[in-house]
Amino acid sequence: MAPPRQCRHPGPAGRDHSGVARLRRAAARCQRAHQHDHAVRYTACALLLALAVPAAAAAEVVVPDGYRMGDYRAPTPPAAPGATTLDTAAAAALWRSGRAHWFDVLPAARRPEGLPAGSLWRPAPRLGIPGSIWLPEVGRGQLSAAQEAWLRDTVMAATGGDRDSPLVFYCLSECWMSWNAARRLAAWGWRAVYWYAEGSDGWEAAGLPTQELHPAPGAP
Structure with a gap:
């Protein structure tokens, strides 16, 4: 079966690095900047580290063999099989x-549990x-x-x-x-x-x- 396709606007080309690897590299750069006491570089690296965290989290999403059975509001993988x-x-x-x-x-x-009988309840549209x-x-x-x-x-x-x-x-x-x-x-x-x-x-x-x-x- 062909791998799941993605329909996205093209991004810049480059090497394929995992989120975890990016996180480690960003942390190392921030540490070096802090040791040299360069405030501007340290601030830039801190921002880079913050951007790397979501990528690392996405890289760790576990895809089930079948269907997801619970905890439905959670980070999702980049693709669904066959879609x-x-x-x-x-x-x-x-x-x-x-x-x-x-x-x-x-x-x-x-309807919320424990709501008294006869109480008006109107769910948000x-x-x-x-x-x-x-x-x-x-x-x-x-x-x-x-x-x-x-x-x-x-x-x-x-x-x-x-x-x-x-x-x-x-x-x-x-x-x-x-x-x-x-x-x-x-x-x-x-x-x-x-x-x-x-x-x-x-x-x-x-x-x-x-x-x-x-x-x-x-x-x-």
């Missing part, structure tokens, strides 16, 4: 083209990418038979059964549920699966339009 990763610019371009079907898999808010189909809970690592059927039937209805039709899955940033959903549909034989890892957080941060979403009909 193409989209950054926000690529996601916006695909959305504007109108060629893809978009699926939001963020879980719906639940879910603002997602316009035109998305909201399928709460289908990004979990293990789905019930009813959840699997709902996911499969909804995708089939949206695409007319065309397995080459582009599908985009998202939730929030650092959300394994969209990673699970993209991986699952690729495993089910869909050939144009996209994972928008930055999710609605990245979309809103870019100033792109949003729409209030409601769960799709037929939720189990």
Whole structure:
């Protein structure tokens, strides 16, 4: 199987260094600058060290053999098996083209436990990418038979059964549920699966339009 593809704007060419290696080199440079008491160099190195920390953390993300089974809000890997990763610019371009079907898999808010009976509770509206189909809970690592059927039937209805039709899955940033959903549909034989890892957080941060979403009909 070909390795997962990524759809990103090209960055500067250079050697491929791991985040951990960059972190070690940055720390060594900062130590040398401090020993020579060069304030400007020390400040620059401290900034370099701060930038290296996220890269080191990303390098340490453990990718499960199957689906992520818990702790869904955590740093994610750069790709999902069988899917193409989209950054926000690529996601916006695909959305504007109108060629893809978009699926939001963020879980719906639940009524807080212990809230007295009769108390008014109104969850915050879910603002997602316009035109998305909201399928709460289908990004979990293990789905019930009813959840699997709902996911499969909804995708089939949206695409007319065309397995080459582009599908985009998202939730929030650092959300394994969209990673699970993209991986699952690729495993089910869909050939144009996209994972928008930055999710609605990245979309809103870019100033792109949003729409209030409601769960799709037929939720189990």
